[in-house]
Amino acid sequence: MTTATPTVEATNPFEVAQQQLNRALQYLEVSPGIAEFLRRPKRELSVNFPVRMDNGDIRMFTGYRVQHSTVRGPAKGGIRYHPQVSMDEVRALAMWMTWKCSLMNLPYGGAKGGVIVDPRELSPTELERMTRRFAYELIPVIGPDGDIPAPDVNTNAQIMAWMMDTYTMTLGHNAPGIVTGKPVQVGGSLGRREATGRGVMYTTVRALKHLGIPVKGARVVVQGFGNVGSVAAQQLQQQGARVIAVSDVSGGIYNPNGLDIDDVLKYAGGHGRLVAGYPEADAITNEELLALECDVLVPAALENQITAANAADIKAKIVAEGANGPTTPEADDILHERGIMVIPDILCNAGGVTVSYLEWVQNRQSFFWTEEEVNTRLERMMDESFHAVLDTAENVGVDMRMAAYILAVKRVVDVLQLRGFYP
Numbered sequence: 427m428t429t430a431t432p433t434v435e436a437t438n439p440f441e442v443a444q445q446q447l448n449r450a451l452q453y454l455e456v457s458p459g460i461a462e463f464l465r466r467p468k469r470e471l472s473v474n475f476p477v478r479m480d481n482g483d484i485r486m487f488t489g490y491r492v493q494h495s496t497v498r499g500p501a502k503g504g505i506r507y508h509p510q511v512s513m514d515e516v517r518a519l520a521m522w523m524t525w526k527c528s529l530m531n532l533p534y535g536g537a538k539g540g541v542i543v544d545p546r547e548l549s550p551t552e553l554e555r556m557t558r559r560f561a562y563e564l565i566p567v568i569g570p571d572g573d574i575p576a577p578d579v580n581t582n583a584q585i586m587a588w589m590m591d592t593y594t595m596t597l598g599h600n601a602p603g604i605v606t607g608k609p610v611q612v613g614g615s616l617g618r619r620e621a622t623g624r625g626v627m628y629t630t631v632r633a634l635k636h637l638g639i640p641v642k643g644a645r646v647v648v649q650g651f652g653n654v655g656s657v658a659a660q661q662l663q664q665q666g667a668r669v670i671a672v673s674d675v676s677g678g679i680y681n682p683n684g685l686d687i688d689d690v691l692k693y694a695g696g697h698g699r700l701v702a703g704y705p706e707a708d709a710i711t712n713e714e715l716l717a718l719e720c721d722v723l724v725p726a727a728l729e730n731q732i733t734a735a736n737a738a739d740i741k742a743k744i745v746a747e748g749a750n751g752p753t754t755p756e757a758d759d760i761l762h763e764r765g766i767m768v769i770p771d772i773l774c775n776a777g778g779v780t781v782s783y784l785e786w787v788q789n790r791q792s793f794f795w796t797e798e799e800v801n802t803r804l805e806r807m808m809d810e811s812f813h814a815v816l817d818t819a820e821n822v823g824v825d826m827r828m829a830a831y832i833l834a835v836k837r838v839v840d841v842l843q844l845r846g847f848y849p
């Protein structure tokens with residue numbers, strides 16, 4: 427007697443990324459050798475490095491930088507600080523950056539970095555020393571024309587300023603384009619901080635319009651209240667949507683009449699940046715939040731939030747992926763069958779890297795644009811990509827993620843073929 431082996435859903439992010447790529451390759455004519463080229467990261471750096479803590483002790487940290495591709499230009503992507511960072515997670519995130527930059531027509535490849543750390547355990551001076559030492563360890567592989575880091579989970583403009591300063595001081599010449607997402611005073615771009623959340627808003631508004639759901643009064647649920655989730659919530663509220671629930675690591679808050687996002691941000695500012703305990707709402711768990719009746723669900727936290735285990739419970743009409751990799755391939759299939767539109771991460775959250783590109787261009791020309799100019803360019807670029815993905819989804823008969831992948835992977839393959847292999 428044979429027993430069927432239960433299929434275990436892959437939640438290793440690199441396995442998920444590979445599965446997504448393999449699915450897309452079925453729609454493209456790509457030789458097995460090129461397919462393997464696309465599956466493998468070009469370069470991987472793993473570093474163990476010491477940092478002096480405030481009490482004088484030395485603590486060792488582990489960090490990674492993976493450059494998945496430099497086919498379309500310098501590698502590009504953020505750096506995250508999180509206890510769950512792993513080489514495979516960074517590999518997946520680097521590959522997703524390649525497709526994201528390609529989909530947005532940015533002249534970049536893809537990269538990602540991370541340090542295994544809970545930054546809340548570090549004092550500000552320890553955080554600075556850790557950042558500077560990690561930046562120093564990255565010098566052999568990064569550069570304004572080679573690989574350009576940016577903020578990601580638990581990193582911000584201040585951390586980018588320290589990275590830029592460490593690189594600049596070590597090399598002895600000014601190099602503002604070494605990182606993006608810098609403070610405006612040190613060469614950052616106006617609008618960069620809000621860009622990812624703003625892009626989530628642009629794509630969500632277009633998806634709502636496509637489905638014939640009025641933006642005004644649309645019920646929005648946001649998982650994650652960091653730089654992406656909080657700004658997306660604010661932006662959607664400004665468009666007239668009703669944000670009925672938000673959550674972070676402390677849990678969720680729910681008010682069916684709508685939350686005042688500016689007020690929630692003010693509350694969180696005084697409570698360790700956490701939303702739990704906000705008085706004008708009921709407490710809910712993150713699981714309950716994902717299953718709320720709503721029009722738009724914005725997963726803006728981490729990977730693997732919507733899986734085969736809970737995809738059937740999702741009641742949103744649109745899933746707008748503010749995070750990278752929040753939905754597994756199995757969950758994608760379930761959502762697609764149920765008629766739920768997923769705006770995939772490589773499109774939905776591409777506003778961040780798009781304004782990173784605009785920042786890098788401004789650094790190269792040493793001439794800076796107004797916030798309005800930046801936002802106008804961002805909106806136009808997001809609009810073009812959104813409609814290209816929607817058209818491809820309709821023409822090929824696939825979901826939005828596959829459509830985005832088909833466009834993005836094809837562009838990389840086309841450039842690869844034009845450039846050829848050397849040496």
Ligand code: GLU
Pocket residue numbers: 502503504505526574575576577578579606607750775776778779780782
């Ligand atoms: N970390 C962001 C992302 O995942 C931004 C990357 C960048 O600006 O380079 O897209």
